[in-house]
Structures are given as C-alpha cells and as structure tokens.
Amino acid sequence: xxxxxxxxxxxxxxxxxxxxxxxxxxxxxxxxxxxxxxxxxxxxxxxxxxxxxxxxxxxxxxxxxxxxxxxxxxxxxxxxxxxxxxxxxxxxxxxxxxxxxxxxxxxxxxxxxxxxxxxxxxxxxxxxxxxxxxxxxxxxxxxxxxxxxxxxxxxxxxxxxxxxxxxxxxxxxxxxxxxxxxxxxxxxxxxxxxxxxxxxxxxxxxxx
Ligand code: AMP
Numbered sequence: 001x002x003x004x005x006x007x008x009x010x011x012x013x014x015x016x017x018x019x020x021x022x023x024x025x026x027x028x029x030x031x032x033x034x035x036x037x038x039x040x041x042x043x044x045x046x047x048x049x050x051x052x053x054x055x056x057x058x059x060x061x062x063x064x065x066x067x068x069x070x071x072x073x074x075x076x077x078x079x080x081x082x083x084x085x086x087x088x089x090x091x092x093x094x095x096x097x098x099x100x101x102x103x104x105x106x107x108x109x110x111x112x113x114x115x116x117x118x119x120x121x122x123x124x125x126x127x128x129x130x131x132x133x134x135x136x137x138x139x140x141x142x143x144x145x146x147x148x149x150x151x152x153x154x155x156x157x158x159x160x161x162x163x164x165x166x167x168x169x170x171x172x173x174x175x176x177x178x179x180x181x182x183x184x185x186x187x188x189x190x191x192x193x194x195x196x197x198x199x200x201x202x203x204x205x206x207x208x
Contacts, residue, residue, distance in 0.1 A: 001026055001080040001204070002100060004087070006174055007108030008167045009160065010115035010122075012189050012196060014131050016108065017084035019197050024204070026080035029071055031064055031088075033129050036152075040126075056154050056162035058170060061091045069099055088171045093178075105178040106200060108189035119160050123149040 001024055005013040014030060021028035035053060038046030045063065052059045064086065072081060087093040096102070110118075121134035127147025132139075140149055154163065178184040187199045 001082070001104075002102050003080075003082040003204075004102055004105040004178070005082065005084050005108060006105055006171070006178070006184075007189060008110065008115055008171075009163045010118040011108035011110045012118065012193065013084045013108060015193050016106075016189070016196055016200060017082055018131075019193065020200060020204070021082055023201070024080070026082055027074070027076045028084060029068070029077075029081050029086065030084040031059075031067065031086040032084075034067055034071070035059060036124075036129060054153050054159070056159040056166060058088055058166060061089055061095065064088075064092060065095045068096070072100060087174060090173055090177060093174055102183060104185060104203070105174075105183045106203065107175055107178075107184055107186040108196070109186055110189045114190050115164070116160075119155050122152065122155055124152055126150055 003020070003026075005017050005020075007013050014032075017028050017030065020026075035046070035049045039050050039053065040046070045067075048063065049059045068083075068086060071077070087096050118133065123132045123134065123137070124130070125132070125142035125145065125147050126149070127142060127145040130142055130144050132142075132149060137143070141147065142149060153159070175184060185203050187196065187203065189196050
C-alpha cells in the first residue's frame with residue numbers, strides 16, 4: 001500500500017499517519033519529522049532547512065525530493081509506505097510520480113476553528129518526535145521515551161497564519177491534481193482521532 005495524507009496544518013495528518021502505519025504495517029514517512037531530526041542533529045541539511053521551517057515557508061523542492069528518493073529505498077519501505085506532509089507542491093507531486101506509484105490520496109478536511117484549536121494545544125517530544133495535545137495529555141514529559149515536551153517554533157500564532165497561507169497557495173492545488181488522476185478520497189477529519197481513523201479504515205479496506 002502506498003498512500004498520501006493531504007491536508008492543511010493541524011488536520012491530523014501526523015496522528016492519522018501514525019495510526020495507519022501501525023495498523024497496516026507500512027512505513028510512515030513524515031518530511032516534517034525528517035527535517036526536525038536533521039535540525040536537532042545540526043546537519044548541513046538541517047541548517048539549510050531551519051530558516052524556511054521557522055518562517056513557515058516550504059523547504060525547496062530539490063532538497064525534499066533528495067530526502068524522499070533516499071528514504072523510499074530503505075528496507076522498511078519494501079511493504080509499502082505512507083507520506084505525511086509530502087508532497088506539498090505540484091512540482092513535488094510530479095517528481096514523485098517518476099519514482100513511485102500511489103494507490104490512494106486521503107484528503108483530510110477540517111474547518112478553520114478546528115485547525116486553530118489543534119495547533120494551539122500541540123506539544124512535541126524533544127526525544128522521539130511523538131506528538132501530544134494538551135486536551136488529552138497534561139504531562140510535561142513523553143510517555144513513550146521520557147524526554148521533555150515542547151511547543152514547535154512554527155506552531156506560534158504568527159507562523160501558523162503563514163503556514164495556512166502557504167498551504168492554500170502551494171499545497172491545495174494538489175487536491176485537484178490528484179482528483180484528476182482519480183486517486184483522491186476526502187475524509188471529514190474533525191472529531192476524535194478514533195472516529196477519523198474509522199472513516200479512513202473504511203476507505204482502505206479495498207486496498208489492503
Ligand atoms: P510538518 O511537520 O509537515 O507540518 O512540516 C513542518 C515544516 O517543515 C513545514 O512548515 C515546512 O517548512 C517543512 N516541510 C515539511 N514537509 C515539506 C515538504 N514536503 N516540502 C517543503 N517543506 C516541507
């Protein structure tokens with residue numbers, strides 16, 4: 001199974017991608033997580049990406065495509081993979097079509113007030129990158145690895161506004177791109193992670 005999760009910041013792509021990857025035993029490829037890991041480790045790529053990520057801008061397509069081309073060759077991708085936060089531009093989608101086929105694109109749709117609420121309460125683990133929300137988890141340390149939780153710099157309100165604007169301008173055209181290819185399925189992504197997961201499972205039943 002090769003799948004893409006599409007949707008604005010705060011739609012729940014990371015949460016649903018993680019749940020789906022566990023249930024179907026496919027690799028979870030999050031370009032945002034990969035970039036944050038590079039930034040934490042202070043690699044050349046991480047330093048290059050930092051300025052873009054902190055402003056809520058997109059990292060250049062060639063940098064992202066280099067990461068993806070390498071990632072999908074890893075052993076854990078042999079049984080399939082799902083992309084979370086990639087592709088984010090038409091150029092990335094076109095480049096992807098040259099290196100991988102895709103079975104389905106799940107477009108997570110949420111109203112603006114849900115986006116604001118979800119991003120506002122989001123906390124990340126500095127150790128393993130797990131994602132939490134203050135409405136369901138009130139600790140300061142990760143329950144998986146014990147490291148401290150923090151608020152992403154790019155989750156600050158002024159940066160979030162830019163990320164949403166960038167989504168509308170550069171990423172939303174992918175909805176039509178994948179619709180034309182007959183791959184797009186739109187899911188109502190408001191509600192609990194569990195209820196959204198059930199809607200996604202219903203779509204994936206045929207593909208497994
Ligand atoms: P995310 O964790 O998916 O919200 O991504 C966080 C940030 O990483 C984004 O706001 C971008 O700056 C950068 N980023 C992640 N994925 C991509 C991508 N596919 N193309 C360009 N920039 C990306």
